[in-house]
Every structure is written in C-alpha cells, then in structure tokens.
Amino acid sequence: VRLSESGGGLEQPGGSLRLSCAASGLTFSMYAMNWVRQAPGKGLEWVSGISGSGDRTYYADSVRGRFTISRDTSKSTVYLQMNSLRAEDTAVYYCAKDPDSMVRGRMDVWGQGTTVIVSS
C-alpha cells in the first residue's frame, strides 16, 4: 500500500491550493482517508477525514468552512481543497488511511507528505 501526496507549494494569504493523494495497492473504496498536518517544529494536527464511500466528511474546527475533502474512486485519489489560506495553515500535510471504511483516526498507512507555505 502506498500513498503519494502532491499539490503543495507557496501561496499567498487568502489564496487557494488543492492537495491530492494518490493511493495504490489497495481497494480504495474500502478505506476512510484522512489529512493530518504538522506545522514547522510542531506536533501533529488532524485536519479532515472522509469515509470509504465518501458520504461522511469530518473537519477540525480550525479548517471547517475553508477546507473541503473529497475522493474520486475511479482515480483512487483523495483531495483537500484549501481556500482562504492563512499563515497558520503552513505545514507539511500528510495523507493517511484508516484500517476500514469509517473515519477513526487509527491511521495505519501514511504518505510522505507535501509542504504548504502560506506567505506574502
């Protein structure tokens, strides 16, 4: 099982970015997926999760209303659309899967991360 994130980069405050996470080696629709971030020198912060079927989504209070998680089973890819970016969104963003179709926060496989920098 492999997760590969992309889409990070430098963006101005108020701007938008879309992160992607391509999964391989698994039946994608069977697993919930999460985004977890780590600001420079800081700890882990769960950002968002989506169920295996895509019918349930969850967000941290810090991003609710600004970020949207979605998934495309045909591409085995999960996305994180990030709008109204703030300096405090600067972090490495990891994609991580749950062991079944429910979002549990028991992430058993992680990607290597993609870096988002929000700065003018």
Place this chain on the structure above:
Amino acid sequence: QSVLTQPPSASETPGQRVTISCSGSDANIGTNTVNWFQQLPGMAPQLLIYRNTQRPSGVPDRFSGSKSGTSASLAISGLQSEDEADYYCAAWDDSLNGPVFGGGTKLTVL
C-alpha cells in the same frame, strides 16, 4: 494547546524502560480507544499501538500500551538508540467529532 496532554520530553539509557503518559477526558480517552504513533526524525509518522494495547505486525513487543480511565501510557522496554523519536497519542473525541492528538513526547536515548 493539544486536547490530549503528554510530557514534552523523556529520556533514558539504552536497555532501560521508559513510560510516556497521555491524559485526556471523558470525551476522548475515557470513551474511546487510544492509538500511538512514532515519528522518526525527518520521517512520516507510523502507527505503533492501536486499540490501547494492540501492535501492528512488525512492531516489536518491546512496545506496549495501556489505558485506565481517561489516561493512557506507552511503555518501551529494552531501549535502543533507534527508538529515539517523537511519540504521539491520539483518540477519537466525541465532542469534537474527530480524532485528537497529544502534543507529542520527544524521546532521547542517552
């Protein structure tokens, strides 16, 4: 400030045993199971313990987890230099409707 509370650092000599605590509340640890993650320097996190006490395949039995009430602990016995890493606890929080992490504990093997 993290929802779950961990000591920021811990240290012990090789071969010894160290314990890392994780304190929460009825909304998270008191009601739901605890998972532990290990993050080696410069690497992505990896699952170390799930459902309070279970080890994924490949994790040595030197690592063990426990839970009592609204607190949990990670114990590492027979410490090795390669255990030097950041350790995070996590649990689902019923009030926040999502998983929450501890602030992390940096383990130094002296």
